[in-house]
Amino acid sequence: MKVIMVCSGGMSSAIVVKAIKAEAAKQDFELDMIAVGSGAVEEELKDGDYKLLLVAPQVKHQFGTFEKYANENDVPIEKVEPMGYTPIGAPKTLELIKKYR
Amino acid sequence: MTNFLNWLETKFMPPLAKLSEQKHLKAIRDGVISTLSLIIIGCFFLVIGNPPIASWAEAIAPYAAQIAIPFRITTGLMSLYAAYGMGYSLSKSYKLDGVTGGVLSLATFLMLTVPVNVDASLPEGEAIGWVLPMGNLGGSGMFSAILAMIFAVEVLRLFKQKNLMIKMPEQVPDSVARSFEALIPGTFVIVFVWIIRILLGFDINQILINIFTPLNNILGNNLIGVLLPVVLITMLWAAGVHGVSVIGSIVRPMWLVMLEANGQAMVSGTPSNELPYIAPEQFYQWLVWIGGSGATLSLCILLLFTKSAYLKQVGRFSIIPSIFNINEPLIFGTPIVMNPILAIPFVVAPSVTTTISYFAVKFGVINGFSVNAPWTLPAPIGAFLSAGNDWKAAALVLINMTIAGLIYYPFVKVYDKKMVEEEHSEMEDKKNMQVDTAAV
Numbered sequence: 001m002k003v004i005m006v007c008s009g010g011m012s013s014a015i016v017v018k019a020i021k022a023e024a025a026k027q028d029f030e031l032d033m034i035a036v037g038s039g040a041v042e043e044e045l046k047d048g049d050y051k052l053l054l055v056a057p058q059v060k061h062q063f064g065t066f067e068k069y070a071n072e073n074d075v076p077i078e079k080v081e082p083m084g085y086t087p088i089g090a091p092k093t094l095e096l097i098k099k100y101r
Numbered sequence: 102m103t104n105f106l107n108w109l110e111t112k113f114m115p116p117l118a119k120l121s122e123q124k125h126l127k128a129i130r131d132g133v134i135s136t137l138s139l140i141i142i143g144c145f146f147l148v149i150g151n152p153p154i155a156s157w158a159e160a161i162a163p164y165a166a167q168i169a170i171p172f173r174i175t176t177g178l179m180s181l182y183a184a185y186g187m188g189y190s191l192s193k194s195y196k197l198d199g200v201t202g203g204v205l206s207l208a209t210f211l212m213l214t215v216p217v218n219v220d221a222s223l224p225e226g227e228a229i230g231w232v233l234p235m236g237n238l239g240g241s242g243m244f245s246a247i248l249a250m251i252f253a254v255e256v257l258r259l260f261k262q263k264n265l266m267i268k269m270p271e272q273v274p275d276s277v278a279r280s281f282e283a284l285i286p287g288t289f290v291i292v293f294v295w296i297i298r299i300l301l302g303f304d305i306n307q308i309l310i311n312i313f314t315p316l317n318n319i320l321g322n323n324l325i326g327v328l329l330p331v332v333l334i335t336m337l338w339a340a341g342v343h344g345v346s347v348i349g350s351i352v353r354p355m356w357l358v359m360l361e362a363n364g365q366a367m368v369s370g371t372p373s374n375e376l377p378y379i380a381p382e383q384f385y386q387w388l389v390w391i392g393g394s395g396a397t398l399s400l401c402i403l404l405l406f407t408k409s410a411y412l413k414q415v416g417r418f419s420i421i422p423s424i425f426n427i428n429e430p431l432i433f434g435t436p437i438v439m440n441p442i443l444a445i446p447f448v449v450a451p452s453v454t455t456t457i458s459y460f461a462v463k464f465g466v467i468n469g470f471s472v473n474a475p476w477t478l479p480a481p482i483g484a485f486l487s488a489g490n491d492w493k494a495a496a497l498v499l500i501n502m503t504i505a506g507l508i509y510y511p512f513v514k515v516y517d518k519k520m521v522e523e524e525h526s527e528m529e530d531k532k533n534m535q536v537d538t539a540a541v
Binding site: 007008009011012013015016038039056057058059060061062064065082083085086087088089 | 114115118119121122131134338341342343345346347411414415418422427428429430432433434436438439477
């Protein structure tokens with residue numbers, strides 16, 4: 001399953017993505033996930049067949065913009081809740097991802 | 102406090118967030134960001150050209166001018182790159198051709214600079230013809246570049262809307278057709294700027310500098326102005342929004358103007374502790390945002406020693422990213438967002454260290470900031486490089502960290518106690534449940 005996560009610069013989400021991937025591996029869930037900054041998400045969505053776009057909490061004010069990009073590419077979009085945006089929150093966020101399997 | 106946090110979320114954040122999403126501001130942000138790697142590279146040569154040891158400085162003095170050239174071509178011409186980048190970005194957001202918009206913005210910006218012929222002042226046989234004075238192509242040209250970009254791309258858009266374009270037949274390749282599409286709006290833009298700048302002799306660049314210099318002085322050299330971004334950024338973060346990305350997109354052009362002014366002053370021999378501006382972005386990056394917005398490295402260290410199992414764990418997974426100034430996992434994990442206890446030191450601690458640092462730079466105790474070092478460096482190293490190789494700046498980082506830690510300490514204590522109680526009651530609940538089930 002291909003998932004993309006967007007934050008401001010793609011740095012902090014990389015940390016979260018790493019934790020989510022580790023959790024997915026633990027649960028034997030096949031997950032191909034990348035993290036991008038808000039400037040790159042529009043182009044990236046066009047390229048891959050993503051099954052879900054996750055929005056990091058610190059860029060929730062840009063949700064409307066991301067939603068537009070997501071709709072253009074028929075990708076469902078979800079906000080990551082604050083406590084899910086940490087290494088300990090990874091299992092929770094993975095549950096969210098699994099809903100779109 | 103909870104009311105205040107609600108007010109932040111519902112009243113304070115939305116208008117600012119909306120502002121940062123505004124098309125022109127977004128184009129400015131993206132265009133300016135596209136020049137940052139060049140600025141970092143150029144600043145690297147500023148570091149080499151101004152070594153911290155006197156004997157080295159003497160040894161390289163004869164080559165100083167050559168060493169400074171990459172700085173002059175990158176940072177010294179930043180508005181040139183930004184004009185293209187911003188034009189590209191704005192055109193893209195209007196679904197126009199990005200390259201066309203970028204090139205047209207660049208040309209419009211250059212039209213504001215009058216080329217001069219310097220042959221008369223050169224020895225015979227060394228004629229070099231026409232040259233562009235570089236003075237306004239660096240940071241001081243940033244506002245002209247912004248204005249030129251908005252004008253050029255808006256004209257492009259307007260002409261496209263009104264269909265005032267040369268249409269090529271279908272068979273013509275796209276890239277050729279595109280260059281013809283820009284002919285009419287491009288001509289209009291160039292002629293218009295030509296009339297203003299050359300025929301009427303309006304020096305738009307100078308007018309903009311005159312308008313923005315007082316603003317720069319407030320934001321760069323006045324304590325209230327220097328504190329303002331700190332308070333706004335931390336308050337936005339307390340509402341859960343990336344404060345720097347919002348406030349930065351509005352203020353960054355001015356921060357860059359300050360950085361370049363400081364760099365140029367340094368290259369031309371101004372002592373490093375007498376640079377024109379106290380607070381370009383690097384001032385905050387290295388002296389205030391130690392560990393990320395809110396000076397959270399100190400908080401992270403405190404978390405390592407908490408009694409709550411949860412907080413300790415947050416401290417452990419955040420400490421490495423925090424050293425490299427990435428603190429989102431900490432901000433959302435602790436959490437600081439919408440947390441009435443921790444939001445207070447989160448705003449207060451950086452405000453205090455900003456004030457201390459402001460006076461340290463103002464009175465020349467530490468060097469001013471002239472170098473844009475990558476923001477993921479650990480703070481003492483970043484501060485050392487960014488303040489023109491000043492070990493005292495690195496020492497101030499440690500002092501500020503201690504002060505921030507002292508401010509966070511009582512709040513962490515209270516929060517830790519609360520968390521421990523919650524953890525205990527959870528354990529009690531579990532135990533009780535086990536007892537219950539055993540009883541059944």
